[in-house]
Amino acid sequence: MAAACLICTLNFQSLQCCHLLLRITIMFVARQGLQALSKALPSTTSYLQKRSLAAMSVGNKFDLPDRYRGSEKSVWVEYIQLAQETQPLNLGQGFPDFAAPDHVTKSLAEACTGENVLLNQYTRGFGHLRLVKALSQLYSKVIGRSIDPATEVLVTAGAYEALFATIMGHTGPGDEVIIIEPFFDCYEPMVRSAGGTPKFIPLKLVKSGPGPISSGDWKLDVNQLSSMFNSKTKSIIVNTPHNPIGKVFTQEELTVIADLCKKWNVLCISDEVYEWMVYKPFKHIRMATLPGMWERTITIGSAGKTFSVTGWKTGWAYGPAELMKNPMTVHQNCVYTCTTPVQEAVARGFEFEMSRMDSPECYFYSLAEELLPKRDFMAKFLSEVGMVPTVPEGGYFMIADWTPLANKVDLSQEKDKYRDYKFTKWMSKNVKLQGIPPSAFYSEPNKHLIEDYVRYCFIKKDENLQKAAEILQKWKGSK
Numbered sequence: 016m017a018a019a020c021l022i023c024t025l026n027f028q029s030l031q032c033c034h035l036l037l038r039i040t041i042m043f044v045a046r047q048g049l050q051a052l053s054k055a056l057p058s059t060t061s062y063l064q065k066r067s068l069a070a071m072s073v074g075n076k077f078d079l080p081d082r083y084r085g086s087e088k089s090v091w092v093e094y095i096q097l098a099q100e101t102q103p104l105n106l107g108q109g110f111p112d113f114a115a116p117d118h119v120t121k122s123l124a125e126a127c128t129g130e131n132v133l134l135n136q137y138t139r140g141f142g143h144l145r146l147v148k149a150l151s152q153l154y155s156k157v158i159g160r161s162i163d164p165a166t167e168v169l170v171t172a173g174a175y176e177a178l179f180a181t182i183m184g185h186t187g188p189g190d191e192v193i194i195i196e197p198f199f200d201c202y203e204p205m206v207r208s209a210g211g212t213p214k215f216i217p218l219k220l221v222k223s224g225p226g227p228i229s230s231g232d233w234k235l236d237v238n239q240l241s242s243m244f245n246s247k248t249k250s251i252i253v254n255t256p257h258n259p260i261g262k263v264f265t266q267e268e269l270t271v272i273a274d275l276c277k278k279w280n281v282l283c284i285s286d287e288v289y290e291w292m293v294y295k296p297f298k299h300i301r302m303a304t305l306p307g308m309w310e311r312t313i314t315i316g317s318a319g320k321t322f323s324v325t326g327w328k329t330g331w332a333y334g335p336a337e338l339m340k341n342p343m344t345v346h347q348n349c350v351y352t353c354t355t356p357v358q359e360a361v362a363r364g365f366e367f368e369m370s371r372m373d374s375p376e377c378y379f380y381s382l383a384e385e386l387l388p389k390r391d392f393m394a395k396f397l398s399e400v401g402m403v404p405t406v407p408e409g410g411y412f413m414i415a416d417w418t419p420l421a422n423k424v425d426l427s428q429e430k431d432k433y434r435d436y437k438f439t440k441w442m443s444k445n446v447k448l449q450g451i452p453p454s455a456f457y458s459e460p461n462k463h464l465i466e467d468y469v470r471y472c473f474i475k476k477d478e479n480l481q482k483a484a485e486i487l488q489k490w491k492g493s494k
């Protein structure tokens with residue numbers, strides 16, 4: 016029997032293993048299992064095959080480790096698969112279907128094929144020198160303080176890894192992490208797998224005044240938030256501009272959060288990947304610029320979002336050296352170093368855009384200008400078919416209440432637990448338009464709060480948004 020004693024870990028055959036009773040019990044259970052298995056298997060299965068199958072079925076050696084339990088399902092995996100099967104017009108996942116700025120993609124081609132062949136080799140682990148320098152220059156300017164490229168900036172495999180390294184590096188058993196709902200879905204499994212306990216607070220729709228619903232109508236309940244802070248609170252994750260609501264947190268809201276962080280000595284993880292996608296008159300306020308917050312904030316950014324190259328999966332975290340040491344340690348023992356030519360190209364992209372930051376042509380501003388009519392067009396066509404959109408102040412997603420169209424869908428065959436999953440799947444299959452179910456961005460007890468909504472992405476070519484409008488109009492007009 017190829018097994019070991021649970022207590023002394025010695026092989027059962029070893030004469031030194033003295034836990035006789037345990038040995039006998041385990042051998043007995045294993046033998047019973049083997050006998051039961053023998054009956055179930057065809058008589059041609061050899062004794063040795065049966066024995067090894069029995070050994071596999073004894074215990075749960077290859078089960079998913081506890082720290083990942085509950086995070087097996089991913090809305091992205093499921094909906095990318097659904098899109099492959101149903102071939103809809105896909106307004107689900109958040110990526111542009113148009114070209115990135117020329118200078119950025121050309122820089123990548125040049126980096127790979129240019130004279131400096133070393134740009135195809137490993138680079139500095141915490142970030143390619145040219146990129147950390149560019150990032151420190153940019154953020155020193157917009158934050159209004161000097162950021163050290165060597166110790167205060169970390170380049171990662173997308174903002175995703177920046178979040179992972181920051182959460183892992185600053186969360187341990189017993190730590191509580193406050194997460195505002197809805198939230199980018201990876202926050203919760205990352206906190207849990209680090210041993211922390213997520214504490215959720217949902218934004219509440221409080222419509223003020225006439226006109227369309229704005230993302231600003233989704234409010235943070237300040238009293239509820241303050242009651243959640245305590246001595247176990249380690250960090251709070253804030254996402255502004257927000258995915259999926261599009262909320263751009265105001266100075267007042269950020270100040271409330273900042274004051275609580277200072278009062279309870281809490282780290283703020285500020286996910287600002289949509290920092291440049293803000294629609295006038297709204298303004299993105301960086302948490303690290305609030306008084307006393309640089310010292311306790313790690314800010315997350317994404318080249319994928321900034322330069323419309325989501326497939327490049329390059330992101331970063333920046334903050335004070337004291338706080339950056341931990342995510343750097345996680346990164347060094349996990350990814351260690353990111354793709355060199357991509358980092359080189361992103362660095363050149365930043366250098367170019369920084370040289371024209373005073374011009375409206377700078378991509379940091381021109382992308383938002385380009386997105387604004389797309390946002391308005393989507394809000395219009397969703398309203399025209401009877402949905403109730405929340406008009407975003409930032410980001411490139413729009414949620415909409417689909418229930419005024421409930422009598423046009425037949426969800427009876429859809430097996431999912433939540434109505435937004437049923438609706439989005441039914442739409443993909445029958446209407447050929449795909450959105451994302453926003454309950455994916457809520458904790459289990461709160462998923463019911465958002466079942467009436469769907470999330471669409473509007474960073475798409477005008478012709479594709481036009482097609483989406485036509486698909487919906489045709490569907491609305493059908494019996």
Ligand SMILES: Cc1ncc(COP(=O)(O)O)c(C=O)c1O
Binds near residue numbers: 254328
């Ligand atoms: C709020 C938020 N944070 C982080 C990310 C991850 O960004 P990246 O693609 O750079 O990993 C996303 C991607 O959609 C996002 O929406």
